[in-house]
Amino acid sequence: MNETITDLPIRQFKLMNGDEIIGLVESDNEGSYLIDRPFRIMINTTKKDLFNLVPWFDLSLSNTFTIDKSMVVAHAVVANQIKESYLRFALKLEDIDTSLLNDDIDIDYDDDDTPDLIPNNNETVH
Numbered sequence: 001m002n003e004t005i006t007d008l009p010i011r012q013f014k015l016m017n018g019d020e021i022i023g024l025v026e027s028d029n030e031g032s033y034l035i036d037r038p039f040r041i042m043i044n045t046t047k048k049d050l051f052n053l054v055p056w057f058d059l060s061l062s063n064t065f066t067i068d069k070s071m072v073v074a075h076a077v078v079a080n081q082i083k084e085s086y087l088r089f090a091l092k093l094e095d096i097d098t099s100l101l102n103d104d105i106d107i108d109y110d111d112d113d114t115p116d117l118i119p120n121n122n123e124t125v126h
Contacts, residue, residue, distance in 0.1 A: 005080050005083050005084060005087070006080055008024065008083055008087075009024065009025040009028075009077075010022065010023070010024050010025070010077070010078055010082075010083045010086055010087075011023065011025050011075050011076060011077055011078065012041070012075065012076050012078050012082075013033075013035075013038075013067065013072055013074075013075045014072070014073040014074045014075070015067070015071050015072060015073065016070075016071045016072070016073055017071075019040055019056070020040065020041040021035070021038045021039060021040050021041065021056050022038065022039055022041055022053065022078065022082070022086055023035035023036060023037055023038035023039065023056075023065075024036040024037060024086075024090075026064065031068060031069055031070075032066045032067060032068050032069055033066070033067045033069065033072070033075075034064060034065075034066055035064065035065050035066075035067055036063055036064050037063050037064075037090045038055075038056040038057070038065055038067075039053035039054060039055060039056055039086070039089065039090070040053070040054045040055075040056050041053065042054055053085075053086070053089050055093070
């Protein structure tokens with residue numbers, strides 16, 4: 001069976017904390033959703049008819065997240081045009097991530113520039 005873009009379970013979620021996200025629903029369990037590549041939906045401040053997608057967990061190495069259904073205010077299937085935009089963005093971002101992993105990154109750490117985040121308990125503060 002050939003799956004079309006209409007068949008893809010890409011949904012928009014409004015969460016209790018106010019976040020609006022879009023993602024591919026991998027599974028709909030009794031108490032949670034398993035979402036692949038969720039992006040936060042940001043309204044473009046300069047052009048009100050445009051939106052921006054921002055990785056929801058931008059520092060995570062994982063692409064898949066569990067969302068407890070009790071944290072979801074509402075959810076809905078999105079239009080095919082939005083699904084296409086979501087897929088283009090997700091695939092483009094994945095290509096960028098892959099190319100960064102393939103680059104040799106030479107980071108020169110200078111100890112003088114690195115802040116000391118470990119408190120010294122022996123140090124007296126006045």
